Amino acid sequence: MSRKLRTNRPALVTALLVARVVVSAMTAASPVGAQEDTRSARSRLGLVQTGPGRFSIDVQGADIHTVLRAIAEFSGKNIVAGSMVKGQITVALHDMPWRDALTTITRANGLDFTEEAGAIRVDTAEKLQAELLARETNEARRLEVQPLDTRIVHLNYAAARELQPVLQSTLSKRGTIQVDERTNSIVVTDVTDNVDDIEKMAIKLDSETPQIEITSKLVDVDVSALRDLGIEWNITADLGQTGATNQKILIDLPAQPPAGTLKIGTVNAQGSFEATISALEQHRKANIISNPRITTVDNRQAKILVGQKIPLIVQDVAGNAVTQLQTIGIQLTVTPHLTADKRIVLDLHPEVSDLSTQSTVQGGVIINTSEADTRVMVDNGQTAVIGGLIRNDDSRVRTGIPILMHIPLLGQLFENDTVVKSQRELVIFVTPKLLASS
Numbered sequence: 001m002s003r004k005l006r007t008n009r010p011a012l013v014t015a016l017l018v019a020r021v022v023v024s025a026m027t028a029a030s031p032v033g034a035q036e037d038t039r040s041a042r043s044r045l046g047l048v049q050t051g052p053g054r055f056s057i058d059v060q061g062a063d064i065h066t067v068l069r070a071i072a073e074f075s076g077k078n079i080v081a082g083s084m085v086k087g088q089i090t091v092a093l094h095d096m097p098w099r100d101a102l103t104t105i106t107r108a109n110g111l112d113f114t115e116e117a118g119a120i121r122v123d124t125a126e127k128l129q130a131e132l133l134a135r136e137t138n139e140a141r142r143l144e145v146q147p148l149d150t151r152i153v154h155l156n157y158a159a160a161r162e163l164q165p166v167l168q169s170t171l172s173k174r175g176t177i178q179v180d181e182r183t184n185s186i187v188v189t190d191v192t193d194n195v196d197d198i199e200k201m202a203i204k205l206d207s208e209t210p211q212i213e214i215t216s217k218l219v220d221v222d223v224s225a226l227r228d229l230g231i232e233w234n235i236t237a238d239l240g241q242t243g244a245t246n247q248k249i250l251i252d253l254p255a256q257p258p259a260g261t262l263k264i265g266t267v268n269a270q271g272s273f274e275a276t277i278s279a280l281e282q283h284r285k286a287n288i289i290s291n292p293r294i295t296t297v298d299n300r301q302a303k304i305l306v307g308q309k310i311p312l313i314v315q316d317v318a319g320n321a322v323t324q325l326q327t328i329g330i331q332l333t334v335t336p337h338l339t340a341d342k343r344i345v346l347d348l349h350p351e352v353s354d355l356s357t358q359s360t361v362q363g364g365v366i367i368n369t370s371e372a373d374t375r376v377m378v379d380n381g382q383t384a385v386i387g388g389l390i391r392n393d394d395s396r397v398r399t400g401i402p403i404l405m406h407i408p409l410l411g412q413l414f415e416n417d418t419v420v421k422s423q424r425e426l427v428i429f430v431t432p433k434l435l436a437s438s
Helices: 002-029 029-043 064-075 098-106 125-145 160-168 192-205 224-231 272-284 410-414
Strands: 049-050 056-062 077-079 088-097 110-118 119-124 149-154 178-181 183-192 210-223 232-234 248-252 263-267 286-290 292-299 302-315 321-338 346-361 365-378 383-400 415-434
Touching: 029 064, 049 088, 049 210, 049 302, 056 064, 056 098, 056 383, 064 077, 064 088, 088 098, 098 110, 110 125, 110 192, 119 125, 119 224, 149 192, 160 183, 160 192, 183 192, 210 224, 210 272, 210 302, 210 321, 263 365, 272 286, 292 302, 346 383, 346 415, 365 383, 410 415
Parallel strands: 077 119
Antiparallel strands: 049 056, 056 088, 110 119, 149 183, 178 183, 210 286, 210 292, 210 415, 232 263, 248 365, 263 383, 302 321, 321 346, 346 365, 383 415
């Protein structure tokens, strides 16, 4: 029996060796074995996680495939290296996002990467650029042979002519956009994919534009009574997050006033303000010159004019006398803009002009003008105020004893003449109000 066992011992050793080789091969091919190998690579590279999606790495003369495998395991992404990716690299990065680290490592070694089909391909930059150029060339050729599609898109709110420049940027070289103003439609001709995209963009841009009612009140008020109106004067427009203040005030006074330094302010208590205006009217300290009201859409200019047009004789380029109409009075141009938080930004341009009693040496007419360009932000229903158009009024009041004051010569003993001086200011109140959507 012992002799038989000694005889079969070499065969038993050979079987054990074959079993060990099979088990080793199965372990190397299993995912667990791959993870253990990757973790050992990360340990050899010294890759340390420093935060969510961030790591530090410091190696010298490491194989680039090992570095890519470590980054793939850390990020959870599939990374495939091309056949031309080889060599050793030296890396020292501290606390970097893994994607930025991958970009730095690849480009420092003449490589690049692209992400497609859920995997990251690493290859030489020349090869990836050549593939991208080939795809773009094939796409351009495909567009050149594709049949064209024509579609009519009807618009409800936006003007077709205004949308045409925006939509043309998405056309191919073969595409065209025509406007039918009668039906407010656009006719798009292009490949089917572009026509679909343009139609979606046009429908998205064709939204209802908010309407804003602008109420203006032009009041001639006594300067001493202005403090009763509760106006908060400020020289700087409040723009919030809409941009920098751009305020310009221009006063052109070649002759006498009426005008001074234009001021911008706001009124918060609307009900109290209206009541105060009515009270001042009853005491003859205020006079409402005009109270126009106009409705416009968001970002569309509205213009209010209270005055008259007078003919002026001027000379044209050839020296011939021609008649030109000049607007004299009060002009107010308002452009509202509705912000995301339902506040209203007003671009205001008031202009007040009047004929002067003086004249030029040649007998021409002098026009006194006061105008301003400003921007102010107000709440819905809040009132913006433009003031500073001041003039001096001198009036003569004669009082005395009836009958006796009219006696020649002696009547002067029974009368009294008083000169009353007062300052009047033209104040413009602008109140924007957002109208409810239809």
